[in-house]
Amino acid sequence: KNEVEQSPQNLTAQEGEFITINCSYSVGISALHWLQQHPGGGIVSLFMLSSGKKKHGRLIATINIQEKHSSLHITASHPRDSAVYICAVAGETSGSRLTFGEGTQLTVNP
Amino acid sequence: EAGVAQSPRYKIIEKRQSVAFWCNPISGHATLYWYQQILGQGPKLLIQFQNNGVVDDSQLPKDRFSAERLKGVDSTLKIQPAKLEDSAVYLCASSLGGRMEAFFGQGTRLTVV
Numbered sequence: 001k002n003e004v005e006q007s008p009q010n011l012t013a014q015e016g017e018f019i020t021i022n023c024s025y026s027v028g029i030s031a032l033h034w035l036q037q038h039p040g041g042g043i044v045s046l047f048m049l050s051s052g053k054k055k056h057g058r059l060i061a062t063i064n065i066q067e068k069h070s071s072l073h074i075t076a077s078h079p080r081d082s083a084v085y086i087c088a089v090a091g092e093t094s095g096s097r098l099t100f101g102e103g104t105q106l107t108v109n110p
Numbered sequence: 111e112a113g114v115a116q117s118p119r120y121k122i123i124e125k126r127q128s129v130a131f132w133c134n135p136i137s138g139h140a141t142l143y144w145y146q147q148i149l150g151q152g153p154k155l156l157i158q159f160q161n162n163g164v165v166d167d168s169q170l171p172k173d174r175f176s177a178e179r180l181k182g183v184d185s186t187l188k189i190q191p192a193k194l195e196d197s198a199v200y201l202c203a204s205s206l207g208g209r210m211e212a213f214f215g216q217g218t219r220l221t222v223v
Binding site: 004031033035040044086088095096097100102103 | 141145151153158166201205211
């Protein structure tokens, strides 16, 4: 079993839909990251959080430390949101070194 | 602020050839990571540097992979000789260190044929 599990693996939505991607982890963490990866390969950090909830534009990330679970929400989805979304955790003793989930491929159709 | 720079962006080589990737981290970032991302999977750590010292290289296939960060700034990752299964995106990331956020480069996409 991976230390970081994401669901779903693939997600197809229509433009405007509300999207949720889930992440569960099995280790103690100091922080959880949500990352976006476009087909070119580069990774962009969306959120780093250790508790509660963060919002940036149409993106919302929540984390429940007790349940070892985080969700990434996208409101009013748009085709430009199509990308791979990756959950990654920094272990309590691993500094900023990250353990990654397998990623969720999101496709938003117009 | 300039981001993490990697080169080349793409590389195609034949198996058994050698290849090298270069990474220039964000200025002042003491910690540098090399990750390997095979298609359809999440990135996996190959090696972590703190300044010019190796912190973790437990998952680096040392029979064919090597990495250095001689002056504690930029870093090179080398594969010699390459195998078909080395085809992947090689990502470099850097952070100030400790529990600070890591920033990623654009990656180098390697295809071994």
